[in-house]
Amino acid sequence: MSPGGGNPRPVPTELVLYTDIFYLGTLEESIGDIRGACIVVRGNLIEWVGPETDCPPELRLEATRVVSLADQVVIPGLVNTHHHMYQTLTRCVAQDSALFGWLTSLYPAWSTMTGEDVYVSAKLAMVELLLSGCTTSSDHLYIYPNDVMLDDTIRAAREVGLRFHPTRGIMTLGKSQGGLPPDDCVETTEVALEDARRLIRQYHDPSCHAMLRLGVAPCSPFSVTEDCMAAAAKLVAEFPGVRLHTHLAENQEDIDYSLKVYGCRPGEYIKRVGWNREVSWYAHCVMLSAEERVQFRDAGMAVAHCPSSNLRLASGICPVRRLLDDGVTVALGVDGTASNDTGNLLQEMRLALLLQRASGNVEGLRVREALQIATQGGAKALGWEGEVGVIAPGYAADFVGWKTSDSVAFAGGLHQPLSSLLLCAPGNVTTSVINGEVIVRDGCLLTVDVKALVRDHNERSARICAALGGPEA
Numbered sequence: 001m002s003p004g005g006g007n008p009r010p011v012p013t014e015l016v017l018y019t020d021i022f023y024l025g026t027l028e029e030s031i032g033d034i035r036g037a038c039i040v041v042r043g044n045l046i047e048w049v050g051p052e053t054d055c056p057p058e059l060r061l062e063a064t065r066v067v068s069l070a071d072q073v074v075i076p077g078l079v080n081t082h083h084h085m086y087q088t089l090t091r092c093v094a095q096d097s098a099l100f101g102w103l104t105s106l107y108p109a110w111s112t113m114t115g116e117d118v119y120v121s122a123k124l125a126m127v128e129l130l131l132s133g134c135t136t137s138s139d140h141l142y143i144y145p146n147d148v149m150l151d152d153t154i155r156a157a158r159e160v161g162l163r164f165h166p167t168r169g170i171m172t173l174g175k176s177q178g179g180l181p182p183d184d185c186v187e188t189t190e191v192a193l194e195d196a197r198r199l200i201r202q203y204h205d206p207s208c209h210a211m212l213r214l215g216v217a218p219c220s221p222f223s224v225t226e227d228c229m230a231a232a233a234k235l236v237a238e239f240p241g242v243r244l245h246t247h248l249a250e251n252q253e254d255i256d257y258s259l260k261v262y263g264c265r266p267g268e269y270i271k272r273v274g275w276n277r278e279v280s281w282y283a284h285c286v287m288l289s290a291e292e293r294v295q296f297r298d299a300g301m302a303v304a305h306c307p308s309s310n311l312r313l314a315s316g317i318c319p320v321r322r323l324l325d326d327g328v329t330v331a332l333g334v335d336g337t338a339s340n341d342t343g344n345l346l347q348e349m350r351l352a353l354l355l356q357r358a359s360g361n362v363e364g365l366r367v368r369e370a371l372q373i374a375t376q377g378g379a380k381a382l383g384w385e386g387e388v389g390v391i392a393p394g395y396a397a398d399f400v401g402w403k404t405s406d407s408v409a410f411a412g413g414l415h416q417p418l419s420s421l422l423l424c425a426p427g428n429v430t431t432s433v434i435n436g437e438v439i440v441r442d443g444c445l446l447t448v449d450v451k452a453l454v455r456d457h458n459e460r461s462a463r464i465c466a467a468l469g470g471p472e473a
Contacts, residue, residue: 005203006155008211012436016041017063019052020070022404023417027076027375028392033418037074041397044209044436049391067438072401072430073410073417075371076391077135077163078345079378082245082283082304082333085125085139085153086110086118089461091341093468099313100180100222100253106338107143107182109467115147117460123156124457127448128343129334130439131428135163135398136378136388138333140245140283142169142219143185150199154212161439161447163398165382167217167245168196172228178261180222189228193235206241209387209396211435217245221266222257226273233274243279243383249292250284251315267292277301281381283333284309285323286316293319293326302329302381305373307351308342309335320373321356321364331381332374349374350422367419401431403443 017040024037031049038055040048040063048059087106094105113121122139129137139153150168157164170192173179179186196216204214216232218224229246236242249255249266262269267289270276278300285303288296296303305318323330332352334343349370356364379389388396402421404410409427413420420426432440439447 004155005151006158009158009161009435009437011044013043014064015047015059015062016436017055017060017066018069018433019055019066020068021052021074021401022069022071023073024049024391025073025075025371025418026391027371028390031392039074039391039399041433041436044397046391046393046395046397048393069401069431071405072403073421074391074399074401074431075133075418075421076375076389077398077400077432077434078133078349078374079331079382079384079389080129080134080137080334080345081281081302081331081378081381082306082335083125083137083139083343084141084336084338085122086113086141086143087336087338088121088125088128088343088457089113089117089464090338090468093338093465097313098253099251099315102313102339103180105468107185109464110143111145111182111185112464112467113143113145113148115149115152117464118148119152119156120453120457120460122153123160123448124453125337125343126156126160126162127445127450127453128337129345130160130162130432130445132344132346133400133429133432134345135400135432135434136165136382136384137162138165138167138215138245138382140167140169140217140219142171142217142223144187145185150195154203157212159447161434161437163211163388163396163434165213165215167215168192168199170196170216170218170228170232171223172218172225173223177225186223189225189231192228193231196232196235200239200242204239204242209435213241213383215243215245220247220250220254221262221269222254226262229273229275233277236279241383243281244275244277245281246275246283248282248285249287250310251286251313255287265289265292267295279383281331283335284315284318286310286318288319288323293323293328296323297327300329302331302377304331304333304381305352306333306335307348307355309339312339312341317355317358320352321361324369329377329380330373331378345374346422347425350425353422367422370422371418397436398434400429400433402426403430
């Protein structure tokens, strides 16, 4: 049996000054960007932000610690709204397959995973996210072979120090019933939702600035029954702050399946099953129609845009510009590491910007818009709006920094620090603070032995990949 979800990290209590910040992008309109900035953190919350020279003397006197972020560009921590963390075990598989063929190649390998495999893979995925600037992440674990439990990923997040929004994924529609996954990879709706109820009662924290909240996530229209979708919608209504998540309109195969099996497009389907609600956010949405975009806006639903995965699987390009212009909330996701095949959220932000310009519109997506999608957009999609995604008093102390001095990537771009951060690919973070705790200092992750983790992960990956199926595996 898995050893459970571990223990919450202690909440800091001291007053800390983060000083000497070369350039601070708060993403708070009333504060703006600041050269020569200071952030004051009390416990796990930001208490004061402003120019270094304006820092109140009484706060300087009260501070128990002063941390210099000299030469660093600092922004709010990035928010990842779609991932399948266990897939770090199976990178670079079915490289020339579209979505359905890619999945059928991987199901046999995933069915061999244990709870410890999922724990190790989630931990590695979180390390990769953290080093790219992510401080809050969701995860969609929808396959539960052997002794696998969602608790395994929760334990990993608590050890790493990541703010976490895991979802209890579900697959109920096996191949014999017309679904895509093998029958031995699915479960019953009753068993899955009872486990979701257990997880919510045990772990979900609806309080402000919580480190752990949960969602319920039937996998996709082609892997769960209609009854399961409807039952999940009823379940989340019982618990404040619990949200719904699934894949939707990912590619043309997805649309064709919905039309054939359900007799309607995705927008009509989610109405039918009770998902046309503000608590729902959807991965991909590459193929939404104009009418469905309006539907999303009116219902307050959000889209998790996953550019690398959409390109890798030839699914298409999500119409982010149209979604934003129509008033739809757009967030960013790395998607599973078997279809990306990285977990670098900074890289996803850059690609999202460039893709929206591919049609010839140089303003298809601006740098500031891409930053907002990766922070405030993600916070809103996950229900953390007003808590993370901005550096301002009252927000969680989640922020990240990249050192600019002696950096090849920043060289020549320091007159535009935020644009350089996005366009020039500066690599891993120098600093990461999550919930007031320093998780990365001087480029070193403080909560994980990365070398030992990678060795363990590679051994597990070799065993699991030996079970791959399909001609391209």
